[in-house]
Amino acid sequence: MIARLHYYSDKEKIMSLSRTKGKLFFEGAQVHIFPDMSPEVGRQRAAFNQVKTKLRDAGIKYRMLFPAKLEITVDDSRMTFIDPCAVERFINRNKSSSSEEH
Incomplete structure (x- = not known):
């Protein structure tokens, strides 16, 4: 899945949360978040x-x-x-x- 965000600050919040929360899962599958x-x-x-x-x-x-x-x-x-x-x-x-x- 690719998400396009309108605001840079939203991207920064998502990236920060993904670093602090550790592993993320959706419906039992691990999700990885990378900046483009x-x-x-x-x-x-x-x-x-x-x-x-x-x-x-x-x-x-x-x-x-x-x-x-x-x-x-x-x-x-x-x-x-x-x-x-x-x-x-x-x-x-x-x-x-x-x-x-x-």
């Missing part, structure tokens, strides 16, 4: 996969914004990146500064 995106946007988002793994390992909170932006939250401040290489530099700088503190 072009192959190009998918490639742009996939370019962040390695840095997202490093962020998870470092315990840094992040989220992906549409179409392909990565938002990082550190010490209640947010930074947004459109380039995975810039995120990599940020991670390396943070590793350097945290190792100097110890």
Whole structure:
């Protein structure tokens, strides 16, 4: 089934609920909800996969914004990146500064 929503905020609410509720079922069958995106946007988002793994390992909170932006939250401040290489530099700088503190 494909649903077309008139308001972007409705899509965001549905996606948020699908993440927080866990598995969804309809008449005994599991239902999966995916946002529709072009192959190009998918490639742009996939370019962040390695840095997202490093962020998870470092315990840094992040989220992906549409179409392909990565938002990082550190010490209640947010930074947004459109380039995975810039995120990599940020991670390396943070590793350097945290190792100097110890």
